[in-house]
Amino acid sequence: MTPKADAIRLNPDDNVVVALTNLKAGQKIGAVDAPLVQPVPRGHKIATRAISKGENVLRYGQIIGQAKADIAVGEHVHVHNLGVGEHTQDYAFGTAARPLPAPTDKRSFLGYHRADGQVGTRNYIGILTTVNCSGSVAKFIAEAAEKSGLLDDLPNVDGIVPIAHGTGCGMSGKGEGYDTLFRTIAGYARQPNFGGILLVGLGCEVMQLSALADGRPIRADGALRYMAIQNEGGTRATVARGLEELRGIAAIANRAERAPAPVSKLVVGMQCGGSDGLSGITANPALGAASDLVVRHGGTTILSETSEIYGAEHLLTRRAVSAEVGEKLVARVRWWEDYTSRNGGEMDNNPSPGNKRGGLTTILEKSLGAVAKSGTAPLTDVYLFGERIDKTGLVFMDSPGFDPCSVTGQIASGANLIVFTTGRGSVSGYMPTPCIKVASSSEMYARLEGDMDVNCGTIISGQDSIESKGGDLFELFLRVASGEKTKSEELGYGGVEFVPWQIGAVM
Structure with missing residues (x-):
């Protein structure tokens, strides 16, 4: 430039x-x-x-x-x-799928190796909830653990993360909405950034503990325990029992130590939010270059936000490794057209007012810039929201464009690192997974420097190329995956950003 x-x-x-x-x-x-x-x-x-x-x-x-x-x-x-x-779009399945060249070097990061083969970039203990009714108790248990100094002599544990949400009951016990929530909670229960899990339910909810835990190998290391408030005798008794269970879980989690892991164990969730007219010129293509480097080293990058690739999906179907994979992406787009229609919305309800102030006009324009995050790698597969990702390379996970919800799905799918580009500015974090914030312009970076990790405005000024900035991002990925804290982690974000995708009637 x-x-x-x-x-x-x-x-x-x-x-x-x-x-x-x-x-x-x-x-x-x-x-x-x-x-x-x-x-x-x-x-x-x-x-x-x-x-x-x-x-x-x-x-x-x-x-x-x-x-x-x-x-x-x-x-x-x-x-x-x-x-x-x-x-209309010409999907031309697979016509532009080209394998990326192998790297000339082997890179690694220091992560927590889990019994199921995954590698964590953090080592938290999670207190998960099946239903909104157990959310307060989960927080009470975490507060009691902090006051008791439970982690004081456990240097390898990063902290305790209570995960509360607004659903789990008042819903059908079958179908799309239930399945989506089930995948999300189960995905968090096996998240590699958790060294142990305490699962807390009320007892009478639709999303039953027994369905999530009984006979299901959610964790191969045995660091999963669960209890229901109604069975324990109420709030105080559950908190006391929860604290006791946490001691055992924490002891197991503290045994983990960082050790070298290949980049093939890195799973990067890619997001953009608060985009502007420069996002598709600087931050998003720089992340695309970094994504290609991860893929070249055998790792996985996740593109999501189906409603925000609308109109640009043909660029991805051309890079699909097969017609079947391309058709899976088109099927999700068609699902979204029906979903928005039956709920009184439309696919062009984007961009947001902030996006428009930043220069974006139509969803087609916004989507073309958003797809730049995917780089040039072939599209390996397409997954449902929160579905466990079992392929490496560039993949797509279906999700809304609402960032906290989309990131929740990526973390449930196995992302151990999140990278978030923004043009207008975004302030959020996503425990247990560290989030790197990437600014599209130097002006916004200077204004929100306390929240931004990387400035891609240097591409506009000619100080950096897209490729060099992508290389810088890749190096930052490895440092953060090895323990370097991001700005959102230093600020303490992540307590309210667990947002499951609610599909269907609330009853």
Whole structure:
């Protein structure tokens, strides 16, 4: 990228450029053969030629919508004159699937090796709940453990994480909603970043302890114990028993020590939230370059947020390793079209107001930028929300675009590291899994430096290339996986970000 450029054309076929700084009305810039019609904020689009009403607008060489009115050269292109029209996709399954070259070196990180073959990047103890009714008791147990100094002499345990949520009852005991919640809680119970689990239920809920624990090998190390409040004799008795159980679990967890693990044991959940017009130019493609490095070393990266790849899914189906995998992705997109329709929504309810202020106009434009996180690797497989990932390489996990919910699914699926790109700024964390925050611009990074781990605005200034920034991210992955704390961990985030996806009626 040329240092100090006013705007950038992302593909020779594009009829818009993207402003890299705030531009004034009447200003003349190199990429446009006329003075600007009105002020254009950083990250927003400018027409490079006259565009007729109904004509396709192109960014990244792809259609991002149709002009709602005639657009003059030098005019600001945004929600007032650009919308989503009818669009079809050529899925061309597998036509662009190309294996990535093997790395020339072997890299590793220091992780916690689990009995089932997974490797944790953290060593927490989890107090999981089957239902909202046991959420307070889970927190009471964690508070009692902290007051008692239970972990004071256990240096290998990172802490105790109570996981409370708002569901588990008032729902059908079968079907899509139940299955999704079951996968989520069971996935957390075998999460490699937990060195042990205490599972707490009420007793009469729909999501029964017996269904989750009885006869199911959730943990191969035996560090899973469970109890129901109604069977223990109420709140105080359950807290006392819970504290006793935690002592035994903590002793097992403390035996774990960090040891070298290959990058093939790294499972990286990739997210973007609070995106802006620069996210698809800087942070997302830099993460894509880092994703390719993880895949080249035999690791796994997870792309998600199905509602935010809508309109760009054809770029992924082309990279599917088989037509079957490509069809699985298209099936999830069709499910979402039906899901939003029957619930009175629409797939173009994105971008959000913040996304639009940052320069994004249509879901097609947002999705094209979001897909850049996936790099160039072949798409190995497609999974349901919270489904255990059993393949390496780039995979896709179905989820909403709501970030806490999507990350919850990725962690349930086995992600031991989360990387989150953001253009407007995002403040959150996701215990037990560390989260790296990546800023799309230097301005936002400076404003929220206490929350951001990486600044990709240096790509705009010409200090870094996408490839070099991707390499920096990869190195940070290994350091964080080995124990280096992220900003969100230092701030103590992660206590309220467990958000299961609720599908179906609340009864």
